[in-house]
Amino acid sequence: MTTTLHVCTTCRAGEVLEEDAPRPGAQLHAALTQADAPKGVKIVAVECLSACSQGAAVALSEPGKWTYVYGRLTAADTPDILAGAAAYAASGDGLVPWRERPVIFRKQSLARIPPMETNS
Amino acid sequence: MTTTLHVCTTCRAGEVLEEDAPRPGAQLHAALTQADAPKGVKIVAVECLSACSQGAAVALSEPGKWTYVYGRLTAADTPDILAGAAAYAASGDGLVPWRERPVIFRKQSLARIPPMETNS
Numbered sequence: 001m002t003t004t005l006h007v008c009t010t011c012r013a014g015e016v017l018e019e020d021a022p023r024p025g026a027q028l029h030a031a032l033t034q035a036d037a038p039k040g041v042k043i044v045a046v047e048c049l050s051a052c053s054q055g056a057a058v059a060l061s062e063p064g065k066w067t068y069v070y071g072r073l074t075a076a077d078t079p080d081i082l083a084g085a086a087a088y089a090a091s092g093d094g095l096v097p098w099r100e101r102p103v104i105f106r107k108q109s110l111a112r113i114p115p116m117e118t119n120s
Numbered sequence: 121m122t123t124t125l126h127v128c129t130t131c132r133a134g135e136v137l138e139e140d141a142p143r144p145g146a147q148l149h150a151a152l153t154q155a156d157a158p159k160g161v162k163i164v165a166v167e168c169l170s171a172c173s174q175g176a177a178v179a180l181s182e183p184g185k186w187t188y189v190y191g192r193l194t195a196a197d198t199p200d201i202l203a204g205a206a207a208y209a210a211s212g213d214g215l216v217p218w219r220e221r222p223v224i225f226r227k228q229s230l231a232r233i234p235p236m237e238t239n240s
Contacts, residue, residue, distance in 0.1 A: 002237075004237060044234075048232075114166055117122075
């Protein structure tokens with residue numbers, strides 16, 4: 001299985017921007033894809049994670065694991081986001097021990113969702 | 121497939137509560153389970169959806185569909201939450217047309233996450 005790191009590319013992060021101005025979400029996506037993705041992590045752009053007031057936002061998901069959504073991120077958080085994604089990918093259930101989470105993952109969680117029940 | 125409506129039962133909804141005081145999340149869960157669940161919707165209690173500052177919170181998920189997380193909910197929102205869950209369950213991909221969403225689902229989305237890629 002592969003971990004997916006969804007990155008909202010349309011996010012304005014609460015800023016009032018000119019129509020053609022670079023969006024904070026797109027800038028975060030560009031920074032993440034320019035870095036080396038951790039093993040087992042696929043970075044996928046998505047238009048709107050519906051966390052507009054708390055953006056820029058990303059989501060970590062993988063079948064069978066808890067899903068996490070993080071917000072108030074910028075391109076400067078790229079190394080921490082990728083480190084957190086690597087720890088998530090290496091975990092069995094998506095629950096990374098607290099001390100092993102980057103600080104932004106401890107403090108900027110917007111939501112988490114239990115694994116899907118696929119046998120129902 | 122069954123839609124799961126996860127309800128955070130530990131949520132204090134930002135309130136300072138006595139240790140044994142009823143939690144807003146537990147009150148919301150009780151109200152939801154006392155009502156009739158819509159067809160195809162299973163209500164599941166969960167300890168912490170990590171949306172603590174925006175609680176009480178619920179999440180709607182189903183394999184193959186977008187996942188949605190909603191916040192700032194109370195037991196008074198029970199009819200609207202169940203109506204929104206029914207519309208979600210009836211949808212093919214979790215994307216319910218805007219006008220058919222309860223107002224709380226239009227205005228109190230905390231996040232949405234694309235369907236999992238299960239074939240990767």
